[in-house]
Amino acid sequence: MSEAFIVGAAMIPMAKHRESSYSGLALPAVLNALASAGLKPSDVQSVICGHAFGGMLTGQRIVKEMGISTVPVTNVDNACSGGATALHQAWKDIQAGRHEIVLVIGVDKLTQFGGGTLPLVLEDPEVQQGMVMPALYAMRARRYLHERGAKPSDLAEVSVKARRHGARNPYAQFRKEVTVDEVLASRYICEPLTLLQCCPTGDGAAAVLVVSDAVRKRLGLPAVRVAASILHSGSMTTGFRDMLRPEITYHSAADAYEAAGIGAADVDVVELHDAFTIAELVYYEALGLCKPGESADYLKAGKTTYGGDVVVNPSGGLLSKGHPVGCSGVAQAVEMYWQLTDQAGARQVDKARIGLSHVTGGGIAGLDHGACTVHLFESTV
Numbered sequence: 436m437s438e439a440f441i442v443g444a445a446m447i448p449m450a451k452h453r454e455s456s457y458s459g460l461a462l463p464a465v466l467n468a469l470a471s472a473g474l475k476p477s478d479v480q481s482v483i484c485g486h487a488f489g490g491m492l493t494g495q496r497i498v499k500e501m502g503i504s505t506v507p508v509t510n511v512d513n514a515c516s517g518g519a520t521a522l523h524q525a526w527k528d529i530q531a532g533r534h535e536i537v538l539v540i541g542v543d544k545l546t547q548f549g550g551g552t553l554p555l556v557l558e559d560p561e562v563q564q565g566m567v568m569p570a571l572y573a574m575r576a577r578r579y580l581h582e583r584g585a586k587p588s589d590l591a592e593v594s595v596k597a598r599r600h601g602a603r604n605p606y607a608q609f610r611k612e613v614t615v616d617e618v619l620a621s622r623y624i625c626e627p628l629t630l631l632q633c634c635p636t637g638d639g640a641a642a643v644l645v646v647s648d649a650v651r652k653r654l655g656l657p658a659v660r661v662a663a664s665i666l667h668s669g670s671m672t673t674g675f676r677d678m679l680r681p682e683i684t685y686h687s688a689a690d691a692y693e694a695a696g697i698g699a700a701d702v703d704v705v706e707l708h709d710a711f712t713i714a715e716l717v718y719y720e721a722l723g724l725c726k727p728g729e730s731a732d733y734l735k736a737g738k739t740t741y742g743g744d745v746v747v748n749p750s751g752g753l754l755s756k757g758h759p760v761g762c763s764g765v766a767q768a769v770e771m772y773w774q775l776t777d778q779a780g781a782r783q784v785d786k787a788r789i790g791l792s793h794v795t796g797g798g799i800a801g802l803d804h805g806a807c808t809v810h811l812f813e814s815t816v
């Protein structure tokens with residue numbers, strides 16, 4: 436069994452790239468990731484492509500443009516977790532000794548829908564009743580305000596931090612800082628969530644090279660070890676569900692910490708799934724960054740920004756960087772690679788050695804979410 440390492444990474448700036456095809460989005464990320472690892476397209480032994488809305492054979496359409504052939508290409512759909520699931524599959528392949536150099540791509544183009552909320556699967560009974568993602572998270576937010584005695588400004592603080600971090604990130608879709616008042620004054624999407632508390636729709640692509648220990652040693656490059664890679668689907672329940680206890684994230688995080696022998700207190704930098712402000716607060720608790728019930732105070736005390744206990748979403752997170760669904764898990768891995776190899780520029784987390792990324796996928800009736808992926812990374816620099 437070989438351990439898996441990331442030795443190269445790249446992404447394109449997230450934005451509304453209306454004129455680009457899926458291959459057009461992905462190719463610059465792929466070629467720059469290869470270049471950063473000193474590898475050629477022909478060195479790649481397997482390609483795994485995460486996307487949600489690219490249609491059939493998205494990965495093959497990208498690989499065709501790379502000028503390589505016969506390499507096995509796998510497409511992975513796990514909604515927002517698609518990219519992270521692709522990374523999980525690469526980790527498994529490297530561990531099993533099937534391949535030594537795997538290219539992982541995450542890509543999605545949400546501008547194809549022309550605006551509004553994301554299209555969901557119509558056979559889902561909750562979707563038939565009108566469930567859309569902002570509504571799901573608005574219910575969580577209402578529950579949080581009710582149970583915790585929190586204020587809407589507690590939610591808004593998440594966006595303020597996200598935008599402050601994102602302002603340092605040239606790859607972020609939104610780079611302007613905002614105040615609590617501006618967040619609260621933006622238009623309601625689904626009360627209590629306002630526009631600036633929702634991740635935007637946009638387009639993006641990211642790529643990482645995952646290699647075996649032997650290849651890492653041969654390349655001699657700064658590398659990040661994948662210390663744990665956990666994928667869970669949700670547990671079915673037809674009755675009451677505690678919306679402030681996202682069980683799929685609790686389980687995935689606990690398994691990741693156990694697999695890596697790493698505790699939450701050891702983590703220096705986190706990229707978590709802040710699709711809406713409320714998500715970040717409940718995930719602080721589920722990832723064990725703070726105790727249940729303490730998330731709003733933990734944020735307000737500055738514990739999750741530079742100078743605090745752990746820097747959460749230095750990239751700006753989904754709220755600021757953007758959330759092109761199937762791309763996001765790979766974009767998180769790119770940020771982890773940059774942070775843990777001291778290449779994150781103005782947003783570098785000082786002495787970052789251990790990183791955690793977390794992404795959940797898909798609203799689905801009866802489940803907390805459809806998929807959850809948690810990765811732990813360790814710097815080898």
Ligand SMILES: CC(=O)CC(=O)SCCNC(=O)CCNC(=O)[C@H](O)C(C)(C)COP(=O)(O)OP(=O)(O)OC[C@H]1O[C@@H](n2cnc3c(N)ncnc32)[C@H](O)[C@@H]1OP(=O)(O)O
Nearest residue numbers: 515550551552568631633634635636710795796797798804
């Ligand atoms: C399990 C899981 O948890 C899975 C998940 O990840 S769920 C999350 C998946 N992603 C989503 O659900 C996307 C959430 N966001 C949305 O649905 C939509 O962006 C929205 C309903 C909030 C707004 O959609 P819309 O009204 O059609 O806005 P849109 O046409 O995109 O943009 C209108 C303007 O608002 C701006 N805008 C849109 N979203 C913005 C945001 N979050 N912050 C700031 N500005 C925003 C746009 O830039 C645009 O400005 P300009 O006119 O100056 O260009």
